[in-house]
Amino acid sequence: MATLREIELRLKSVRNIEKITKSMKMIASTKLSKAQKAMQAGKLYGAANAEVFETTKEEPAGSRKLFLVISSDKGLCGGIHSSVTKATRRAITNAPDSPIPGVSVDSDSPVMVVGDKSKAQLSRIYAGNFKLTFNQIGRDVPTFADAAGVADLVMKSNVEFDSVVIVYNKFVSAISYEAAAMEVKGESALKKNESFNKYEMEDDFTKDLFEFSLANALFATLAESHACEQSARRNAMDNASKNASDMIGSLTMQYNRGRQAAITNELVDIITGASAL
Structure with missing residues (x-):
């Protein structure tokens, strides 16, 4: 059984931890309001990006997909990182609850990760699929x-893919989030887009449009993932x-009981000694 001194030291330690967690909660609450404002701005980019691909034809079966997982370098935020990690695993293994349902994915699909946390989790299983990793992104808004x-480095990586699947955390409310996926069609899909073929475009138009669309989608998902992380x-x-x-409360009660027992034992010793005299 723990002595009174040990309980007292543990009480002091837990009180210090409580002060730290309360301070971190206040800081996260302040950052959350900023993150939500940035998320609203980012959603405009995502909405505009979706309009570009509304008329784009579906890719043929066997298209190669690049998975870009959005995470961060910091912890102490619950299961926010394991959420996107599990969603990526479900997508690559073609599980029924995959974030991109109805789409077959190759097990050797290339993977890129933003953030060290999901990188550490995915590297244990898909180390051979890793092509690029990014850190120091999302430390602030x-x-x-x-x-x-990030989009520029993806384009310069020389990794072959037909589309990019961005796996991120979708903001549901201030107390909940869920893993989601946003697909950005590649150059080949844009070249086959009938809306674009009506006009005379330069040869590198689709490449520039794809890079800009990827940057738009990344900004929207990074902002939303950051808001989820702060929440x-x-x-x-x-x-x-x-x-x-x-x-x-539990340790205080235990300490008080132990202190009362020690005082009672001392009184018993005093009374016993006085009776002997």
Whole structure:
């Protein structure tokens, strides 16, 4: 059984942890409001991007897909990273609950990851599929420059693909999120688009349009994933603070009982000694 000194030290430690988690919750709450504003702006880019591919024909069977997983470098935010990791695994294994239902995917599909957390999780299974990884993105509110930088590196990677599937966390509410996927059609699909073929375009038009569309989609998904991360971190720190508060109550009761027992034993010794005299 723990001594009073050990319980007292543990109480002090848990109280310090509670102070830290409450502070982190306040910081995450402040960042969440900024992240939500950026997410609303990013959704406009995503909506405009979707209009480009509305008339694009579906790709033929056997098209090669590049998976771009959106994560981050930071932890202490619940299962936000494992959510996109599991969704990517379901997509590559063609599971029934895949984020891109009805689409067959090759097991050797190339994978690129934004963020060290999902990189560590996926590298244990798909180390041979990794082509590029990115970090230091999303430390603050994502910008279009961040998305454009990632899109530029993807284009320069010389990885062959017909379309890019961006796996990210979709913001549902301040307390919930879900893994989702956004597909950006490649150059070949754009070249076959009847809406574009009506006009005379330069040879590299489809390449530039694809890169710009990829940057748009990345900005929208990065902003939404960042909002989900801040929301999850706030909820995780809130739960941690509540757990610390419950533990403090339990340890305080245990300490008081032990202290009362020690005082009772001392009184018994005094009374016994006085009776002997």
